[in-house]
Structure formats: C-alpha cells, structure tokens
Amino acid sequence: MPTSSASSSIMVAVMLAALDAVPGYRVLEIGTGTGYNAALLSYRLGAQLVTSLEIDQKVAAQARKALSDTGYGEISVITGDGALGHPAGAPYDRIIATAAVHQIPYSWVEQTRPGGRVLLPWANSYTGALVTSTITVAQAAASLPKAASCGCGSGADPWPL
Numbered sequence: 001m002p003t004s005s006a007s008s009s010i011m012v013a014v015m016l017a018a019l020d021a022v023p024g025y026r027v028l029e030i031g032t033g034t035g036y037n038a039a040l041l042s043y044r045l046g047a048q049l050v051t052s053l054e055i056d057q058k059v060a061a062q063a064r065k066a067l068s069d070t071g072y073g074e075i076s077v078i079t080g081d082g083a084l085g086h087p088a089g090a091p092y093d094r095i096i097a098t099a100a101v102h103q104i105p106y107s108w109v110e111q112t113r114p115g116g117r118v119l120l121p122w123a124n125s126y127t128g129a130l131v132t133s134t135i136t137v138a139q140a141a142a143s144l145p146k147a148a149s150c151g152c153g154s155g156a157d158p159w160p161l
C-alpha cells in the first residue's frame, strides 16, 4: 500500500494561517497526500472551490476514498504533476504547495489571479531547511516581467485542526 503522510499539525496550521483563504476563494493544493489539508480547506471554502493535485496515482486514489468516506468526496483530487498546476481550474485566489519546492514553477504564477498568493515550503539544496514563503502575484502573469513580492497573511478565523 502506498504511503504518504500529512505535514505536522503545526506546519499545517502555520501554512493555513499564512494562506489567508476566505470563503469564496478558489484554491489549488499541490500534494494531496492523505487529503487532510484538502478537507480543512473544503471545510472553510466549500468543496467546489478546492482542487488538489497528487503526483502518485495510488496516493491520489487513497485520498479520494478517504475524503469520500469522511464526507468530503466533492473535492476534486486530480492525479498529475503539480509543477504544471491545473489550468482548467484557473485563475486561483490561492495556490498552496504541501510538498517541498526548490524552484517555483511559473505555471503557478500564471494560474494565480493578480493579487492572489502562492504559498510554499521552500527548500534549497544547501541547507535543506524548509521556509514557508508567500508570493503575492502583483499583476497579470501575461504582462511580463514576472512581478512578485513577498508577504504573509493574517489568518482571521481558527481552522478545525
């Protein structure tokens, strides 16, 4: 049986607070894993607004079943490489990666609305340290240069962790 674990509770909480996603926002998650974080997002936003990408077919199938068994079956779990994003659901208000990222795929910037955010645990090849970074997409991606700035959200309401 394939395995994939959820991030630590504190990391999940920190990232969801930084994501600053409010009802009505459309969110793309990269790395479905167990489906836990997708369920939390769905609890806040509604299943129709949550899409989650998982590269491992068997992990994705397990997550679909777990989500269905727990009443979150309407979340769209898609098998595919998160580096490509999911253009069919764009533009997103938020993209959150829950797998470590070494280079930020430009597809994520392109698929985020101006003013939207991309949140990721960034790791480099020197330290391996994970740093949670938020990129705010400053303008339409079509209008190059690739403008982005960093900032963190305020995360108003608690999440049901």
Ligand SMILES: C[S@@+](CC[C@H](N)C(=O)[O-])C[C@H]1O[C@@H](n2cnc3c(N)ncnc32)[C@H](O)[C@@H]1O
Pocket: 004, 005, 006, 007, 030, 031, 032, 033, 034, 035, 036, 037, 038, 053, 054, 055, 056, 059, 080, 081, 082, 083, 098, 099
């Ligand atoms: C830390 S786990 C994610 C935890 C998950 N959000 C949860 O709530 O359980 C990372 C997941 O990202 C997936 N992953 C890694 N690289 C990926 C990629 N390029 N595209 C999509 N998923 C990827 C892994 O297979 C793994 O299931």
